[in-house]
Amino acid sequence: MLSVFIFIIGACIGSFLNVCICRIPRRESIIFPRSQCKCGAQIPWWLNIPLVSWLLLKGKARCCGCNIPVRYFVVELLTAILFIIVFHLSDSLSNFIIGSGFCSLLLVIAFIDIDTMEIYDAMSIGGIFVGFIVSLFFPGWHNEQSNMASFTKSLSGACLGSGLVFWIAIIGEMVFKKEAIGCGDIKLLGTIGAFIGWKGCLFAILGGCLISTLISLPLLLVWKLAKAKNFTIPREIPFAPVLVVGSITYVLYGQNILNLLL
Numbered sequence: 001m002l003s004v005f006i007f008i009i010g011a012c013i014g015s016f017l018n019v020c021i022c023r024i025p026r027r028e029s030i031i032f033p034r035s036q037c038k039c040g041a042q043i044p045w046w047l048n049i050p051l052v053s054w055l056l057l058k059g060k061a062r063c064c065g066c067n068i069p070v071r072y073f074v075v076e077l078l079t080a081i082l083f084i085i086v087f088h089l090s091d092s093l094s095n096f097i098i099g100s101g102f103c104s105l106l107l108v109i110a111f112i113d114i115d116t117m118e119i120y121d122a123m124s125i126g127g128i129f130v131g132f133i134v135s136l137f138f139p140g141w142h143n144e145q146s147n148m149a150s151f152t153k154s155l156s157g158a159c160l161g162s163g164l165v166f167w168i169a170i171i172g173e174m175v176f177k178k179e180a181i182g183c184g185d186i187k188l189l190g191t192i193g194a195f196i197g198w199k200g201c202l203f204a205i206l207g208g209c210l211i212s213t214l215i216s217l218p219l220l221l222v223w224k225l226a227k228a229k230n231f232t233i234p235r236e237i238p239f240a241p242v243l244v245v246g247s248i249t250y251v252l253y254g255q256n257i258l259n260l261l262l
Helices: 001-025 052-059 070-089 095-114 121-137 147-176 183-226 240-261
Strands: none
Touching: 001 052, 001 070, 001 095, 052 070, 070 147, 070 240, 095 183, 095 240, 121 147, 121 183, 147 183, 183 240
8 A cells, every 4th residue: 555655645745756857947926826728727636637537538638639748747757656665675764755856857867858958957967965965964965874975976987977077078069079968968877876875977978879870770770771762860859867766776776787797
């Protein structure tokens, strides 16, 4: 029953994340007004139940019949599943709250980056400071007894993450004669490092590069084989989503993966 409760809480949080993903790029309040359809009609609470409403409505708005993007359902389901996994892997309530909160922040950043190719400072720089505070007052998050040892892990992770990617960006710009990595990605690596330390940061970078390669190579292969005029490969690919996948993987199973590799 507790797992069911955590799943429901996660789905509700996912519904709120959808609001953030939709409204933050438009500079709108994430609190007011109430949820509205594209046609302007307010959505009653019984048609705004996470997961259930989308399934019952079959992805169609009741008021005007317009499509409700499947992403709304995906974000709610993904958040609920992550909450369940983090809950069962956490050895304390504080670690569960920190882990689920960190995953929620990363999901918002990833989906906004997919939509807009932007990472907002309020989430990245703000995330760095939150990571510092969490590490200072909850050393158990970094498996440390000392507050200063935990904070040192956080600080070194933020510096290494943002600093390493900064120099990769500089070298990439020199080689390709254009911006290779955006400043938003650099700040995001600072957030990731502040929360999960330098090991997690390196894990996220390597995992992100691996995922990018696995995605890009099939696209290039299809383009080469098809030689279709209407088949275009995006000139810019958002890097935040793959960093997020690497970071969440580290939060959940990173230590086990490192133990197997090392």
